[in-house]
Amino acid sequence: MKIGLKTISALACTLCVSVAVGGSAYAGPDDSSLIIEGQNIATDVKAPEGSAFDQLYSGWRFRATETQSLQEDDFENPAFVAVDQAIEEFHNVDGSAGKSCADCHSDVSDFKDVRASLPRWNAKTNKPETLENIINECRTERMGAKAWKWESTQMLGMTALVGLQSRGSAVNVQTDGPMAEWFERGKKLYYTRVGQLDMSCAHCHENNFGTMIRADHLSQGQVNGFPVYRLKWQGLGSIHRRFKGCMDNIRAKPYKRGSDEFIALELYVASRGAGLSVETPSVRN
Amino acid sequence: MKSGKYLAAALLLASISSVGLSGVAYGETTAPDAVKFVDDEVSKSLTGAAGNVESGRKVFANRKQGNCLACHANKDLASQPFHGEVGPPLDGVADRYEAAALRAILVNSKIALNEDTIMPSFYRLKNGVRTADKFVGKTVLSAEQVEDVLAYLQTLKDE
Numbered sequence: 001m002k003i004g005l006k007t008i009s010a011l012a013c014t015l016c017v018s019v020a021v022g023g024s025a026y027a028g029p030d031d032s033s034l035i036i037e038g039q040n041i042a043t044d045v046k047a048p049e050g051s052a053f054d055q056l057y058s059g060w061r062f063r064a065t066e067t068q069s070l071q072e073d074d075f076e077n078p079a080f081v082a083v084d085q086a087i088e089e090f091h092n093v094d095g096s097a098g099k100s101c102a103d104c105h106s107d108v109s110d111f112k113d114v115r116a117s118l119p120r121w122n123a124k125t126n127k128p129e130t131l132e133n134i135i136n137e138c139r140t141e142r143m144g145a146k147a148w149k150w151e152s153t154q155m156l157g158m159t160a161l162v163g164l165q166s167r168g169s170a171v172n173v174q175t176d177g178p179m180a181e182w183f184e185r186g187k188k189l190y191y192t193r194v195g196q197l198d199m200s201c202a203h204c205h206e207n208n209f210g211t212m213i214r215a216d217h218l219s220q221g222q223v224n225g226f227p228v229y230r231l232k233w234q235g236l237g238s239i240h241r242r243f244k245g246c247m248d249n250i251r252a253k254p255y256k257r258g259s260d261e262f263i264a265l266e267l268y269v270a271s272r273g274a275g276l277s278v279e280t281p282s283v284r285n
Numbered sequence: 286m287k288s289g290k291y292l293a294a295a296l297l298l299a300s301i302s303s304v305g306l307s308g309v310a311y312g313e314t315t316a317p318d319a320v321k322f323v324d325d326e327v328s329k330s331l332t333g334a335a336g337n338v339e340s341g342r343k344v345f346a347n348r349k350q351g352n353c354l355a356c357h358a359n360k361d362l363a364s365q366p367f368h369g370e371v372g373p374p375l376d377g378v379a380d381r382y383e384a385a386a387l388r389a390i391l392v393n394s395k396i397a398l399n400e401d402t403i404m405p406s407f408y409r410l411k412n413g414v415r416t417a418d419k420f421v422g423k424t425v426l427s428a429e430q431v432e433d434v435l436a437y438l439q440t441l442k443d444e
Contacts, residue, residue, distance in 0.1 A: 193413040196405075196420040198395075200413075203403040208371050214348075214355040215367040253415045 028210040029061035029219075034279075036072055039168045045275035052206050058276050059219040062210070063285060067231065071283040079160055079229035079281035082236050086157035095145025104142065108165055115166035116278050119267045121178050128182050128263055131159045132238070150257040156227050156236040163227070163280030171224050171278060173270045186268025189261060195252030201269075204246075221246075222273040223266065225282025232285060239266050314428045317392075317410045325397050326385035331408065331428035341437030344430045351426065351434055356404065361441060371403060377443035387438050391431050407431055 034041040043058035060068060070076050090101045090108060105111070119128040129137075135158055136147040148155040175183040190201045204213065205221030212218070227236040240257040243265060247254040255261040315331045330336075344350045346365050353359070357375045358368035368374075378387070389397035394404040406412065407426040426434070 194415045195413045196416045196423070196425060198405055198412040199403055208403060211370045212367070213369045213371050214352075218371075247415075248417070250413070251417050251420045252413060253417045 029057045034060055041168055041279055042277040048274050056273055056276055057220055058224055059222055062217040062219040067283055067285050077283055079236055082157040083160050086161035089154055095143035097144040099143050108161060111162045111165040113166050113169050115163040115280055116169040116171050117173055119263055128267055130263055151238055151241055160227050160236060160281040166278040167280060168277050171270060171273045171276050175271050182264045182267050186264035189265045190268055195250035197250040199250045223269050224273045224276045225279035228282045228284045230284050317408050317424050320392050322396055325389055327388040327392055328385040330432055332432050336432030336436030338436045338440055341433035344434050345437055375441055379439045379442045384439060388435050
């Protein structure tokens with residue numbers, strides 16, 4: 001019943017999105033504000049010093065009203081099907097140690113604010129770790145279970161569930177100390193022209209956010225809402241999947257999900273959204 | 286059965302030779318690396334002949350070819366949904382630019398427009414790093430398609 005309703009509204013809105021966009025192209029983000037379950041979500045904040053922007057905007061502000069409204073209500077938000085499944089998975093015993101996540105983490109709400117500061121430095125592996133890395137470390141090292149694939153249903157659901165605990169918290173990633181090198185690497189990737197169509201991320205998301213590129217309203221390409229439920233995907237997708245999609249579109253050979261390049265890029269892009277609220281799981285077209 | 290096969294073969298030959306013939310008629314095609322820019326313009330046709338307006342209009346709109354509508358609005362193609370606004374509208378562009386300047390913009394926007402432009406270079410081999418395998422060594426448009434789009438752009442005049 002619940003699933004059926006969500007699917008129908010998602011489908012209906014795929015249609016209304018294209019109609020709405022075709023009808024009125026407008027420049028810039030809109031001026032809606034986002035309140036979910038009574039909580040205020042900062043979808044724009046003054047850019048920190050040294051930013052390429054004056055004001056930072058969540059991708060939510062560039063979506064059509066119908067897509068936006070799906071995210072305003074957790075019952076309407078189609079991502080919550082996966083979140084509900086992840087709550088079950090959280091209590092599921094898996095692996096040779098005979099443990100579930102809940103055996104060690106009695107309450108998911110203990111993960112409050114974790115998402116907001118990812119990726120973060122991992123002194124043991126001597127590199128930054130993403131939420132996928134953290135979860136898989138618990139699975140392989142602490143549960144004796146198999147790592148989940150980056151884009152698997154379980155991983156997407158669990159990253160959505162853990163990320164949700166930070167909803168409303170301000171994005172704040174470390175970029176100095178051991179992270180500095182990775183930040184620079186990500187920055188370089190961000191500004192490098194790639195692919196036959198010869199563009200960098202900045203060409204679309206920095207120089208042209210707010211304009212229409214064919215039927216798409218270009219945002220700043222922020223990652224504060226991931227994993228996102230995309231109506232086009234009919235499901236959740238990771239940050240690295242989105243990076244891959246953008247690279248495919250400009251006819252570039254994408255890096256692999258979980259690669260050092262994409263982790264560096266994730267760090268850099270996350271830092272470009274410092275101060276925006278975590279919106280996980282957000283809804284996009 | 287047999288005659289059907291012969292007929293097909295004959296048709297195939299005919300179409301191959303017509304391609305060959307038109308190749309001769311159009312003269313030498315300029316390779317991407319051999320295109321000459323003089324004062325940021327390219328005066329010589331890449332195929333040695335004039336392009337076809339109708340095909341140019343199609344290449345302009347096709348998402349897998351010119352995909353010009355992704356970034357440019359164009360009233361002549363009002364029947365097509367979703368015109369982008371990343372670049373300026375191309376209505377009346379033929380009043381603003383000579384053919385040689387338009388050809389240069391199409392061939393290599395980084396020379397003809399500006400080094401930092403988002404607009405792809407449609408007839409150049411050296412593009413961004415990590416070009417996907419199936420596009421390596423290929424230009425976005427063929428010489429003929431560039432000339433066709435150019436012919437089409439030249440029809441975009443304000444009355």
